[in-house]
Amino acid sequence: MATVLKVERRAVRPRSIRKQLRTEGRVPAVIYGNDIENTTISVSGYELSMSLREGGINGVYSLELDGKKIPTLIRDYQLDTFNRDWVHVEFLAVDMSVETEVEADIILVGTPAGVKAGGILTQNVHSVIVSATPDKLPDVVEVNVEGLAIGDSFTIADIPENPDYKIIAEDMGDQVAAVEEPEIPSEPEDEDAVAAEPEVIGEKEAE
Template identity: 30%
Template sequence: MAITHEIKVQRREDEGKGASRRLRHAGEVPAVVYGGDLKPVSIKLSHNDVWLASQHEWFYASILELSLNGEIQKVLLRDMQRHPFKQQIMHLDFQRVNENEAIRTAVPLHFINEDASPAGKAADVVITHELNEVTVTCLPGNLPEFIEVDLGSLALGDIVHLSQIKLPEGVEIPELALGADHDVAVVVAKHGRVEAEPAGDEDSAAAPAPKADE
């Protein structure tokens, strides 16, 4: 079952670049909530609260509960604009979700038991994670914060494909419905030893330099 996280917000009346600039100077983040049967609503959030939330994985892949004077709207984060060099969040977009309508969003992958696997114990095997998240579809109530990929039996030469990920009940990967070509690799265990570069032409290297004409 999906875990929800509550974030307090306030409605904002002033809009435009000047108003947004004033909000940021006051330590707040302008944002908008859209979707569903309701009109878009302009809101503002405490930058400190948003910044702390943004350090957690759940902020990007979980159902968020925006609390406006006690009224709760369930949303997904759809866009975040950051300052190009400051540690500052500039703007957020949230999309309302309907409990009875499927959503499509990216969910992080958590790889477990990698170190205990045959590949993980071998010194000359390199394990690469080709994907760190996967796009899923499900009802909001079934949205997982993350999906575990158990690598306990991973051995040299193994490839874990998208279709081999064990999904929670009610969760699907729409990419797999597009055909076998879309069943991409998620994890690859390959030999890490680099073959030595071939030596140069030994005959030419060993050949004596031509003597100057006497």
């Protein structure tokens, strides 16, 4: 189910309008795509943050504008470097019956048997592109790694299929994670085993 966000049209000029909007707790934004002309809007920063907690970054957001509701995805956004406040958001209007592609994080679930035996779990790929209709797009792809022993690994192709979405990758053979042998610390040098340095005999003093 799409999360509804009430938005308002906004002026583009003067440039100071953006600063004024942020002072009022509103976020400058834009809607485009799916035969909708680029439309500059603003949205409540508080409502956007609360909706994001519920719907996730890949959730569907139904923007209520001029009495109409437009299904959208958050295509891009900017946050302030210091206080992490919203700076700008891009909403992509979508057709709910047409598949689209987004990036989803890969989350490893469980403790591998190999880690319990002393191995080290490493993760090399942290996200993948997934394709699905907007209402079925996941924020994360969870992979259970409990069965991995020391020396085991799995690739993108090994991620279990999900009926809701399809994983897309240029190389399905890319290694996602592996359980490696633990590093064996080097033995401390045994001082007793160190051979004594030969005595240096100087030249005999002249008589």
